[in-house]
Amino acid sequence: MMNKRLPARHARLLALASVFVTLLAAPADAQLPNAQIGEAVPRDVREVYQKGLDYLLSIQKEDGSFGSGTYGGAGVSGMGVMVFLASGEDPNFGRYSGAIRKAVRFIVRNQDKTTGILGGRTSHTSMYNHGFAMLALSEVYGAIDERTLWRESGDVPADERRSVGQALELAVRASITSQKKNKHGGWRYGPDATDADTSVSGAVLVGLLAARNAGIEVPDEAIDRAITYFQSMTSDSGQVAYSGVGGFGVSVPRQSIACLVYALARRKDVKQFNATLGALTSDLGSASSGSYLEYGRYYEAQALFHGDVESWKKWNERLVRELKSTQKANGSFQASNGPEVGTCLNLLGLALNYRFLPIYER
Structure with a gap:
C-alpha cells in the first residue's frame, strides 16, 4: 500500500538535518528552523515542555507504555x-531516543495481527486507541531507523516484530474495513460499530490523513465519506453535533475537530470549514475554558493554527501562561483523565510552537 510519496518525506527529514548543520556554523543570533512563521520558541514554552518530557520519561513503564487502565494503552x-x-527529539539518537523506540515497539506489539486494530478491539476506547496510535506511527514513519527498532527487544516473538510501515499499512486497512461497516461513513468506539460520533471519527480520520501524508495509500473514497459525515454534523453557524442521537451544540472540542479535519483534508473551500473556524475565532475566550479541557486544547491549537495563525498566536499566549501556572513540580498536569493523558495533551497543545511534526505543516 505504500506509494511514491515516501521519498519526499525522507528528503524533508534530510533537509531538516542539513538546516541544523548549517546552524552550527551560523552566528549565534541565527533563526531556528522551527520559527517558520515568527520568532523562535519562547523560553517559557521550552521550560514547560522540558519539564513535561522529563515527567513522561520518569513514568514510562518497562514495556514502553504510558498510563494505565482506561487511560492507558496504545x-x-x-x-x-x-x-x-513534536519538540524535535530524534527517535534514533539522544536522551529520549530509547523512550521513543520502546513506546513504538509497545504500539506495534499491541496490534491485532489479524485485524490490524491497534490496542485491542474490546474496550469502549478501542477506536480512540487505534486513531491516536495510527497517528503516532504515521509521524514516526520515515524518521525511525527500522534496522535498530527491535534490537533491544529481547525475546519478542518474530510475528510481533513488524516494521512501522507494515504496522501502519495494517492500521489503515483496519480503519477502512471498520468504516465500510458504518452506515454514516465515520467511526464509533468499536471497530464493528454501525453508528458514529464526531469525536472518535476525528481521532481515526486525523490518523488516516497523517498516514496519507506519510506516503501510505489511503483511498480517496474513505476520506470523502468521512468528510461528508462531518459536513452533515456541522450547522451553518459552526456548531457540531456529537452523534446521531444528539443535536447541534456549542462544543469547542467538536468544533475544533471538525475545523481541523476540513483543513487537513484540504477542504478549506467548503462552507463548513469557514463556519467552524468562525465559531472558534469569534470568541476565543480563555484557553482553559469548557469541558474536556485538555482534549479541547489539543484540537483547538491545531484548528486555529491551520485556519487563522493570528488568532492562534493570541490563543497560544494565554495557553502558555496558564500551563506555566498550573504545571506541577514534577512536570505533570492534573486532569480528569489522569496526569499521563493530561500532560500529553497539554504538551501537544504547546507543540505548535515547535512545528516539527509533519501533521502540523500548514
Whole structure:
C-alpha cells in the first residue's frame, strides 16, 4: 500500500538535518528552523515542555507504555511518542531516543495481527486507541531507523516484530474495513460499530490523513465519506453535533475537530470549514475554558493554527501562561483523565510552537 510519496518525506527529514548543520556554523543570533512563521520558541514554552518530557520519561513503564487502565494503552503511548517527536527529539539518537523506540515497539506489539486494530478491539476506547496510535506511527514513519527498532527487544516473538510501515499499512486497512461497516461513513468506539460520533471519527480520520501524508495509500473514497459525515454534523453557524442521537451544540472540542479535519483534508473551500473556524475565532475566550479541557486544547491549537495563525498566536499566549501556572513540580498536569493523558495533551497543545511534526505543516 505504500506509494511514491515516501521519498519526499525522507528528503524533508534530510533537509531538516542539513538546516541544523548549517546552524552550527551560523552566528549565534541565527533563526531556528522551527520559527517558520515568527520568532523562535519562547523560553517559557521550552521550560514547560522540558519539564513535561522529563515527567513522561520518569513514568514510562518497562514495556514502553504510558498510563494505565482506561487511560492507558496504545493511544496514550501514541500521544507520548508524539510529545517527544513534536519538540524535535530524534527517535534514533539522544536522551529520549530509547523512550521513543520502546513506546513504538509497545504500539506495534499491541496490534491485532489479524485485524490490524491497534490496542485491542474490546474496550469502549478501542477506536480512540487505534486513531491516536495510527497517528503516532504515521509521524514516526520515515524518521525511525527500522534496522535498530527491535534490537533491544529481547525475546519478542518474530510475528510481533513488524516494521512501522507494515504496522501502519495494517492500521489503515483496519480503519477502512471498520468504516465500510458504518452506515454514516465515520467511526464509533468499536471497530464493528454501525453508528458514529464526531469525536472518535476525528481521532481515526486525523490518523488516516497523517498516514496519507506519510506516503501510505489511503483511498480517496474513505476520506470523502468521512468528510461528508462531518459536513452533515456541522450547522451553518459552526456548531457540531456529537452523534446521531444528539443535536447541534456549542462544543469547542467538536468544533475544533471538525475545523481541523476540513483543513487537513484540504477542504478549506467548503462552507463548513469557514463556519467552524468562525465559531472558534469569534470568541476565543480563555484557553482553559469548557469541558474536556485538555482534549479541547489539543484540537483547538491545531484548528486555529491551520485556519487563522493570528488568532492562534493570541490563543497560544494565554495557553502558555496558564500551563506555566498550573504545571506541577514534577512536570505533570492534573486532569480528569489522569496526569499521563493530561500532560500529553497539554504538551501537544504547546507543540505548535515547535512545528516539527509533519501533521502540523500548514
